[in-house]
Amino acid sequence: MSHFYITTPIYYINAEPHLGHAYTTMVADAIARSRRLMGDDVFFLTGTDEHGQKVERAAQKAGVPTHEFADRIAGRYQALFRVLDISNDDFIRTTEPRHIRAAQELWRRVRDRGYLYKSSYEGWYCTVDELFVPEAQLIDGTRCPTCGNAVERLSEQSYFFQLSRFQEPLLDLYRSNPEFITPEIRRNEMVAFVSAGLRDLSVSRTSFKWGIPVPEDPEHVMYVWFDALTNYLTAVGYPDDEPRFSRYWPADIHLMGKEIVRQHTVYWPAFLMAAGLDLPRRVIGHGWWLMNEAKMSKSLGNVVQPQGYVDRFGVDALRYFVLREMVVGQDANFADDTFLARYNADLANDLGNAVSRITTMIQRYCGGVVPEPSAAVPGPPDVELIRSADETIRRAKHAAGMFDLSSALREIWSLIAAVNRYVVTREPWVLARSPESRELLDTTLYNAADVLRIVAALVEPVMPSTTGRILKMLGAAGETWAGLKPGTLKAGATLGPIEPLFPRMEHTVDELRRMADTGAAAPISADASSSARVAEDKPVVTPSAEGEKITFDDFMKVDLRVAKVLAAEKVPNSRKLVKLSIDAGTEQRTLVAGIAEAYEPEQLVGRTIVMVFNLKPAKLMGIESNGMVLAASPDGGKPTLVGFDAEVPPGTRVR
Numbered sequence: 001m002s003h004f005y006i007t008t009p010i011y012y013i014n015a016e017p018h019l020g021h022a023y024t025t026m027v028a029d030a031i032a033r034s035r036r037l038m039g040d041d042v043f044f045l046t047g048t049d050e051h052g053q054k055v056e057r058a059a060q061k062a063g064v065p066t067h068e069f070a071d072r073i074a075g076r077y078q079a080l081f082r083v084l085d086i087s088n089d090d091f092i093r094t095t096e097p098r099h100i101r102a103a104q105e106l107w108r109r110v111r112d113r114g115y116l117y118k119s120s121y122e123g124w125y126c127t128v129d130e131l132f133v134p135e136a137q138l139i140d141g142t143r144c145p146t147c148g149n150a151v152e153r154l155s156e157q158s159y160f161f162q163l164s165r166f167q168e169p170l171l172d173l174y175r176s177n178p179e180f181i182t183p184e185i186r187r188n189e190m191v192a193f194v195s196a197g198l199r200d201l202s203v204s205r206t207s208f209k210w211g212i213p214v215p216e217d218p219e220h221v222m223y224v225w226f227d228a229l230t231n232y233l234t235a236v237g238y239p240d241d242e243p244r245f246s247r248y249w250p251a252d253i254h255l256m257g258k259e260i261v262r263q264h265t266v267y268w269p270a271f272l273m274a275a276g277l278d279l280p281r282r283v284i285g286h287g288w289w290l291m292n293e294a295k296m297s298k299s300l301g302n303v304v305q306p307q308g309y310v311d312r313f314g315v316d317a318l319r320y321f322v323l324r325e326m327v328v329g330q331d332a333n334f335a336d337d338t339f340l341a342r343y344n345a346d347l348a349n350d351l352g353n354a355v356s357r358i359t360t361m362i363q364r365y366c367g368g369v370v371p372e373p374s375a376a377v378p379g380p381p382d383v384e385l386i387r388s389a390d391e392t393i394r395r396a397k398h399a400a401g402m403f404d405l406s407s408a409l410r411e412i413w414s415l416i417a418a419v420n421r422y423v424v425t426r427e428p429w430v431l432a433r434s435p436e437s438r439e440l441l442d443t444t445l446y447n448a449a450d451v452l453r454i455v456a457a458l459v460e461p462v463m464p465s466t467t468g469r470i471l472k473m474l475g476a477a478g479e480t481w482a483g484l485k486p487g488t489l490k491a492g493a494t495l496g497p498i499e500p501l502f503p504r505m506e507h508t509v510d511e512l513r514r515m516a517d518t519g520a521a522a523p524i525s526a527d528a529s530s531s532a533r534v535a536e537d538k539p540v541v542t543p544s545a546e547g548e549k550i551t552f553d554d555f556m557k558v559d560l561r562v563a564k565v566l567a568a569e570k571v572p573n574s575r576k577l578v579k580l581s582i583d584a585g586t587e588q589r590t591l592v593a594g595i596a597e598a599y600e601p602e603q604l605v606g607r608t609i610v611m612v613f614n615l616k617p618a619k620l621m622g623i624e625s626n627g628m629v630l631a632a633s634p635d636g637g638k639p640t641l642v643g644f645d646a647e648v649p650p651g652t653r654v655r
């Protein structure tokens with residue numbers, strides 16, 4: 001068994017957690033979960049960075065003792081990670097005794113090997129904020145970016161780390177191990193940075209106390225990075241637990257946002273080389289989430305709070321969106337309309353409907369028991385589907401192995417499309433009508449359910465609870481990726497209760513925007529009873545108001561599609577309404593139509609109709625109708641369904 005150690009950065013507790021922290025942690029979680037499914041012994045670490053003057057001052061401002069403030073913010077991170085279904089094996093806090101011991105031990109090693117010296121640190125100091133301000137952050141080169149007051153030149157005693165000695169060793173490292181920094185653009189930046197020359201690094205302070213005391217010189221506390229980066233050693237047992245340390249160190253992946261790649265690929269390997277310890281294998285710097293093309297930041301007021309999305313759409317929808325949308329290394333835009341479109345198209349429509357239509361047919365045609373496939377009947381569609389499943393397993397595993405979860409998801413979604421096509425080709429609802437096609441029906445539903453099982457297993461790193469829900473509906477057990485292959489779903493298993501995985505959402509983008517602003521959930525707009533379009537006694541097609549003209553764009557908003565009626569029955573206690581189960585190509589739906597006076601239910605089954613596909617659901621006589629059937633409704637006459645003079649497959653768009 002191979003060991004796999006992955007870390008997120010430890011998050012600095014001077015601010016509340018937001019989407020950026022959530023994203024890094026969700027990516028690390030998906031990688032950790034995929035490794036566990038591949039059979040690795042995984043150690044997944046996250047945590048909080050709690051030292052430094054900014055924390056001390058934030059606590060003073062909040063009027064609480066610093067350690068209490070640290071407990072509070074660290075608690076918020078832990079709570080958020082529970083909400084996000086993060087499977088970390090440890091949560092490290094740099095104020096813990098185990099970490100203080102580790103940082104002091106690393107300091108001694110580096111010092112004893114001759115890489116630390118004492119000198120004076122000179123910089124720009126703000127006496128109002130009592131902070132050194134990096135020169136690059138000064139306003140007009142003279143004023144503090146926080147309070148606007150003039151800064152002054154000040155110097156204090158400090159320990160320095162001889163970073164300047166590591167220019168060649170670092171360039172050697174980047175050359176001999178090109179994958180050490182991923183993606184390549186970050187690597188090129190670091191090569192340029194180091195090639196320009198390195199200055200020694202100030203690694204202690206005497207101007208504040210909230211930090212780890214320097215061994216044998218407790219007037220000094222360690223400065224930020226020396227303390228923080230050491231957490232990656234602490235959590236795997238450094239310096240006391242040698243067996244554990246050698247099991248997991250060096251780390252396989254340090255994952256982080258691109259803004260701290262430098263500290264992880266310059267300072268950190270230099271500290272480790274100075275201490276004579278092994279270097280991490282790979283540092284991955286991901287891009288930023290932009291909101292309307294601008295970086296999220298507190299001061300811009302465009303920070304996305306993950307909680308609101310989780311409350312409204314479920315945690316798996318958020319995990320799916322961010323992992324599908326961002327290609328690691330590039331920036332991505334967090335746009336509410338994209339979120340909504342992906343949710344409705346990929347989750348509600350593709351995945352959700354595949355699961356509900358296939359399980360519903362097994363309930364209806366096979367008594368709720370996974371049917372036995374027949375060896376006698378497979379034809380080209382079965383062979384094609386199984387080949388596609390085999391191929392997807394291989395490709396998705398490969399992409400996950402390269403930490404490219406976006407590509408893995410794209411592969412999995414092509415398999416979902418394949419199983420949807422397979423069902424449409426085979427038309428189980430037609431097969432179910434004649435006893436002689438029983439074997440083909442059983443084989444079809446078995447293969448479709450078997451592919452759903454594979455889809456469920458493959459999405460597990462990204463959507464762990466969705467996996468559990470799909471498998472429960474199929475009456476199947478969880479499995480690792482090692483033996484994952486088509487044809488191993490257990491026939492004869494009883495299905496669990498069918499539940500909708502991802503109900504369609506009709507939020508407006510404005511509502512989502514408000515959610516992002518407040519972090520609170522918006523009210524549901526898809527209130528079926530209030531948005532009912534078709535009343536019992538109105539004609540099915542309501543003409544638009546007299547003389548009102550709509551634009552071409554208005555018209556294009558109406559999604560008209562061809563569908564096929566699978567089943568029809570009269571709605572009890574209603575003269576006009578009939579309930580239809582229809583196949584819209586990509587999914588099965590229920591519609592209620594006011595055509596019962598013109599058509600008997602038997603006449604409707606198998607008939608091709610035209611429907612408004614993107615109408616908000618409405619409840620009619622207690623039945624939810626998802627869409628509207630088009631019919632001509634002459635005054636005083638009976639409605640006549642819109643039809644075609646040639647065969648048109650379900651799902652075809654009408655324009």
Ligand SMILES: [Zn+2]
Nearest residue numbers: 126129144147
């Ligand atoms: Zn200031």
